[in-house]
Structures are given as C-alpha cells and as structure tokens.
Amino acid sequence: MLSSARRTKDQRADVIVVGSGLAGLSAAHRIAEAGLSVAVLEASGRPGGRMVTDQVDGFLLDRSGRLLTTGSMELTRHAGLSSLVLRPFSAGVLVRSGGRSRRMPELRSTRGALTTVRALAHAARAPRSDALDQARLTAALNRLAGTPTGRTLARPERSAAEALSSRGLPARTVDGFLRPLLAALLGDPELTTSSHCADLALRGYARGRLCLPAGGASALPDLLAAALPPDTVCTGVRAVSAATTSVTTADHGVLGCRAVVVATDARSASELLPGLRVPDFHPATVLHHTAEAAPTEEPALFLDADRRGPVSHTAVVSATDPSRTPPGRPLITSTVLGPVSAEPIGVLDKAARRQLAELYGTCTEDWELIGAHHDPEAVPAMPAPHDFQRPVRLLSGLYVCGDHRDTSSVEGALISGRRAADALLGDFGLAAAPSAPAAAAA
Numbered sequence: 001m002l003s004s005a006r007r008t009k010d011q012r013a014d015v016i017v018v019g020s021g022l023a024g025l026s027a028a029h030r031i032a033e034a035g036l037s038v039a040v041l042e043a044s045g046r047p048g049g050r051m052v053t054d055q056v057d058g059f060l061l062d063r064s065g066r067l068l069t070t071g072s073m074e075l076t077r078h079a080g081l082s083s084l085v086l087r088p089f090s091a092g093v094l095v096r097s098g099g100r101s102r103r104m105p106e107l108r109s110t111r112g113a114l115t116t117v118r119a120l121a122h123a124a125r126a127p128r129s130d131a132l133d134q135a136r137l138t139a140a141l142n143r144l145a146g147t148p149t150g151r152t153l154a155r156p157e158r159s160a161a162e163a164l165s166s167r168g169l170p171a172r173t174v175d176g177f178l179r180p181l182l183a184a185l186l187g188d189p190e191l192t193t194s195s196h197c198a199d200l201a202l203r204g205y206a207r208g209r210l211c212l213p214a215g216g217a218s219a220l221p222d223l224l225a226a227a228l229p230p231d232t233v234c235t236g237v238r239a240v241s242a243a244t245t246s247v248t249t250a251d252h253g254v255l256g257c258r259a260v261v262v263a264t265d266a267r268s269a270s271e272l273l274p275g276l277r278v279p280d281f282h283p284a285t286v287l288h289h290t291a292e293a294a295p296t297e298e299p300a301l302f303l304d305a306d307r308r309g310p311v312s313h314t315a316v317v318s319a320t321d322p323s324r325t326p327p328g329r330p331l332i333t334s335t336v337l338g339p340v341s342a343e344p345i346g347v348l349d350k351a352a353r354r355q356l357a358e359l360y361g362t363c364t365e366d367w368e369l370i371g372a373h374h375d376p377e378a379v380p381a382m383p384a385p386h387d388f389q390r391p392v393r394l395l396s397g398l399y400v401c402g403d404h405r406d407t408s409s410v411e412g413a414l415i416s417g418r419r420a421a422d423a424l425l426g427d428f429g430l431a432a433a434p435s436a437p438a439a440a441a442a
C-alpha cells in the first residue's frame with residue numbers, strides 16, 4: 001500500500017481522511033460520491049479499525065463480539081453497505097436467570113409486533129408470574145418501539161441503572177433480562193451509561209432483531225473500502241499532526257490537501273487535535289472456542305443474568321452465520337465485559353468454560369480456544385449527560401468524526417462520518433448524495 005501513499009503525495013487529494021474505521025470510510029464514501037478526490041490514511045496494516053475479523057484455520061474470528069440490530073437505519077440505508085447481509089439471531093434471546101433458561105420477547109417490527117395479548121398467550125404454558133412479567137415487558141418494549149427520538153430524549157437523563165429501577169417493572173424483569181441485555185448492547189456491565197443512550201439501544205432492540213454481519217465484522221469496512229476508488233485507502237501511514245490543508249505523517253512526509261477529516265479513535269484524535277476531551281472507556285475481551293459438536297443448534301444469543309462467571313453474552317455464532325467456520329466445525333463466541341476482562345486470557349478461559357458448561361448444559365473441557373482478543377478501550381463511556389451530536393466541524397477545512405462524537409457504536413461511527421462529510425461538503429458548497437435502499441436481512 002506504500003505506492004498509494006506515494007500516489008497521494010504526488011497527486012494531491014482534495015480531502016485527506018485520517019483513520020479507516022467505519023467513521024472514516026463512511027465520511028470518505030460520502031465525500032467521494034460528491035465528486036471530490038479522497039485519500040484515507042490508516043496507521044495499521046488493514047482498514048476497519050475496531051471492526052476487524054481475523055482468519056484462523058478457516059474460522060473467521062471477530063476481535064469484537066459484535067451485536068447489530070436490523071432496525072438500524074444508518075446501517076441498512078448506507079449507500080456503501082447496500083450488499084451487506086445481516087444474519088439475525090432467529091431463535092431470539094435466551095436468558096439464564098435464577099438457574100432457569102427463558103426465551104425473551106422479540107418484537108421484530110412495528111407491523112409484526114407482539115401484542116400484550118399474544119405475549120400472554122405465548123407464555124400461557126409458563127408459570128403465571130412469568131407470563132405476567134413477559135406481558136408487561138412486551139407492553140413496555142412495544143411502547144418504547146413506537147416512541148419518537150425527541151420524546152425519548154425529553155425524559156429525565158440519569159444513569160441507565162437508576163432509570164431501570166424507577167420504571168415500575170418487577171425486579172425479576174429488570175435483573176433477569178433488561179440489565180444483562182443492556183450490558184451486552186452498551187458494553188457496560190455496571191450500566192453507568194446515560195439512560196437516553198440505553199433507551200435508544202433498547203428501542204433498536206424492540207424495533208428490529210439482533211443480528212451479525214455475514215462473514216464477520218470486517219464485512220462492513222471491506223464493503224465501504226471496496227466502494228471507494230482504487231488505492232483510496234493507504235495502510236501503514238500514521239498521521240502525527242493535522243491542519244486544515246495538510247497532514248504530517250510519521251514516515252511519508254507532509255501531504256497537502258484542501259481539507260482534513262480526523263476519523264481516529266478518541267485517544268488518537270485528542271493527540272492530533274489537542275483540546276479534544278478523552279473519554280473514559282469500557283474494556284472488553286472476546287473468546288472464541290470450537291468443539292467436536294455444537295452445544296446447541298439454536299441461532300440465539302445467550303445472556304447470563306445470574307453472572308456466574310465472567311461471560312456477559314455468548315452465542316454459537318456458526319448457527320447464525322455458518323460462513324464463519326469450516327464445514328462441520330462449530331464456533332462459540334463469548335464476550336467478557338468490565339474490569340474482569342483485563343484478567344489473563346488463561347484465567348478467563350478457565351472461568352468461562354465453567355460458566356459456559358452451565359449455560360449450554362454441556363461439558364466444555366474438550367473445547368479448544370482458537371482466538372481471544374482484549375481491547376482496554378473497546379467502547380467510549382457515555383455517562384449522563386450525553387451529547388449525541390458533538391461538533392464535527394472544528395474549522396473550515398478541519399473536521400473530526402468517530403464513535404466518540406455520537407454514540408459508541410457501529411451506528412454512531414457511521415452517523416458521525418456522515419455528519420463530518422456533510423459539514424465539509426457544505427463548506428465546499430457541494431450537495432451530499434441521498435441514501436440507498438435497505439440492506440437484506442437473510
């Protein structure tokens with residue numbers, strides 16, 4: 001890719017984007033669509049940032065335990081992601097709580113919404129208290145699914161944990177489902193996240209289905225990068241400073257341009273743009289196991305409300321997305337959140353196996369650990385009050401984007417890239433292209 005860095009130097013690009021995560025690629029895509037030439041500088045050896053998938057012995061192993069929802073408009077309407085295939089967890093969410101496993105309600109779409117009456121009918125065979133809990137939860141999720149963003153954001157803002165305990169739902173529902181679900185969606189086991197962010201995450205769950213990108217997390221950056229003109233992304237090029245009309249790199253000199261978009265993670269952005277605040281972060285570790293036989297064929301997400309070990313959520317990923325494994329080999333991916341995720345991998349693996357044996361009801365001693373990845377800064381923290389639209393235009397010619405500008409998520413990164421591109425195009429007097437139709441949910 002060095003040649004493309006040289007090309008950037010020789011043929012000055014209109015815009016330089018620093019960082020090829022989802023935010024940077026999304027911004028580059030929109031800027032290129034408007035007719036400007038773009039160069040994307042990436043410090044590491046491959047594009048994608050935190051959305052990286054490693055290939056190990058025929059397995060596709062995500063470095064993050066990615067959970068997306070089919071209800072995400074930004075994801076499904078992005079022009080560069082029109083051929084993205086999403087694989088839903090079609091068997092829904094199974095929660096282990098009080099030593100029992102329960103299937104939790106999914107609403108899927110407003111049209112196919114599970115009504116309170118249907119929820120009661122569904123749960124008729126369950127103990128009476130379970131049936132009522134499920135019906136109340138379904139009603140609450142239905143209400144949330146139909147609540148416009150403005151009304152959600154007009155509610156008092158506090159921590160998600162505080163908000164959950166004041167919503168009038170039984171403790172069994174809060175502790176036995178909503179807490180573990182939100183921990184998984186937000187990457188925050190203590191639920192210190194703003195209640196506004198938590199409500200929007202729950203609304204996304206209520207409006208769509210949890211899903212995985214077919215072929216691994218890197219499918220998203222790969223599609224975005226492929227939609228850019230050839231040689232737009234220059235890997236192995238680290239920026240050390242950024243100004244309105246140039247980027248200085250560690251090994252490739254000073255690259256001139258007409259505008260710069262800094263699209264790195266929050267910490268690197270604050271180094272390139274002194275004055276930007278560095279947020280706190282939630283750490284995470286992902287463990288990938290294979291086994292002789294799959295512990296279940298259910299394409300479901302398993303949550304452990306009993307917290308009997310370090311794993312927050314786990315899934316037989318190969319049941320949801322068979323393209324990630326060699327034929328006949330199961331892939332079980334489990335995510336550890338919070339400070340415990342910093343324990344040595346060997347320690348986590350041992351504790352996780354004990355927990356997973358109970359969760360899946362099978363022996364895990366013979367399971368093989370085929371991959372593990374720890375990220376101490378996996379997700380920027382979003383405590384209350386959270387600003388959903390931090391400024392992306394610093395000066396005419398200098399812009400910043402990344403999940404730290406919107407919400408700490410795939411969707412937040414994509415939105416921030418779009419906002420930064422639109423601010424830049426506005427300064428150039430150019431119009432942005434409209435969005436594309438929704439992606440397929442297979």
Ligand SMILES: Cc1cc2nc3c(=O)[nH]c(=O)nc-3n(C[C@H](O)[C@H](O)[C@H](O)COP(=O)(O)OP(=O)(O)OC[C@H]3O[C@@H](n4cnc5c(N)ncnc54)[C@H](O)[C@@H]3O)c2cc1C
Pocket residue numbers: 018019020021022023024041042043044047048049050051063064065066067068184185187237238239240263264265268284285286375377378379401402403404407408409410411413
């Ligand atoms: C373990 C884990 C689990 C997660 N789970 C979920 C989830 O379930 N759902 C969800 O929506 N989100 C989840 N996320 C968050 C999501 O992955 C991120 O919010 C999103 O990918 C961030 O994209 P970005 O473009 O803002 O930043 P990044 O992906 O961090 O991209 C920034 C890029 O900038 C490059 N860079 C940095 N400094 C320089 C420099 N000086 N010069 C050149 N390049 C530079 C980096 O190498 C990187 O490629 C998770 C993240 C992790 C790690």
